[in-house]
Amino acid sequence: MIKHLRSAADLDLATATLILDTAGEMAALAGREVKKLPTLRGRTVVNLFYEDSTRTRISFEAAAKRLSADVINFSAKGSSVSKGESLKDTALTLQAMGADAVVIRHSASGAPHRLASWVDGSVINAGDGTHEHPTQALLDAFTMRSRLGRLAGLRVAIVGDVLHSRVARSNVLLLTTLGAHVTLVGPPTLVPRDIAAALSPATKVSYDLDSVLPDMDVVMMLRVQTERMQDSYFPSAREYSRRYGLDLARMRKLPEHAIVMHPGPMNRGMEITPEVADSSRSTIVEQVANGVSARMAVLYLLLGGKA
């Protein structure tokens, strides 16, 4: 088993499949009355969050607690970081406290890689800058497999701001490993061809959502990062949602069995209309539940065995 989960590229087919299978067993346990398992008793998991997050932090916290690990939540606000403490000094503090795993979210791409060289425990990337978010990719893959029964050969469109999306990067890497075919869709300013090629040569790129939809098994809508709107990647929000937003008319172009995914948080009315987000094809709520199972699987497989 690998020691750290810094990138979806850390996972080969066998390891990724093991994580998804383990997540399946964890999901089965979620249905019972006593959800707590004694597996990681005595282990300490630190959630080190330099960026705001609700679902990912809560999801990791729930996952660690269900496995009986001790959880320490650290957010940059209200800590010594606001007094100017560096990532390295914070890491050394955590090291001294004996953290068995550090779950890190940071605005700087590559922060988990640096952290891994400073601490003895496992490092789990919970989103670093515009780089990667591997546990999101795992829960997405798990959701696709649960709904559609397989991953090999699936055709997946990832739509929107690929340029800034760590979710998209991790998904392309993991889905390619698992044998799915990914098409990146969005305005040319947000879907650079060189990024697609660098991630995986098999990745296709399209600027026309309507022509892509009829061939897809999965459509994953990315959040339009409104905080970057002023950089004029597209002329206006209305134009974006007219060309790349998923509404009911577009959803009908999908094959009967296809599912609609979104990593959240959503801009309802922007990249996805409320009718689509709340339709039976949407897996958005399932993704949140699956997130806990997938993260339990990762924590168990990284921490459960011999160190």
Add this chain to the structure above:
Amino acid sequence: MASPRADTTSKIILGESDLHRVVDRIAHQILEKTSGATGTVLLGIPTRGVPLAQRLAARIHAFEDIDVPVGSLDITLYRDDLRLHATRALGKTELPGGGIDGRRVILVDDVLFSGRTVRAALDALNDVGRPSSVQLAVLVDRGHRQLPIRADYVGKNIPTAVSESVRVSLLEIDGLDEVKLTGSDK
């Protein structure tokens, strides 16, 4: 653990027909001891406990036309030796439809050795329901208990040395039915 030389000192303890007879006998004993297996659930411990539980249920059905619910109970997440080995893959936990609350649960495993697997199974059971009683059925008891645990139904007692290993093969998983004793007999 079997050493590379182990095969030179291996001995077949139960062949195919012996194994079938032993399973038949346990099925009869269960019927006898539980007065017709009413309110009883068989839970196999993965990996080889699961097909054994299914066989027992099939035999009980053949003898008395009684359907005993069968399920599986994975104990990996409850083991006390997780940190001594590389991470283990999880097995399946599948409880039969009616659950286990208020029923007599018979845990089924292939080999009873230290008793630690059964301890873990009792912990796991505690988290999935409250059976009225719990019994244990094993194909082989090889001794060397480290915990105060005993089986209610034993297919075969095999005196062993700690350094030896007992290998149960089942048709469903290994392609043949056999129990083998291997290892150094120094």
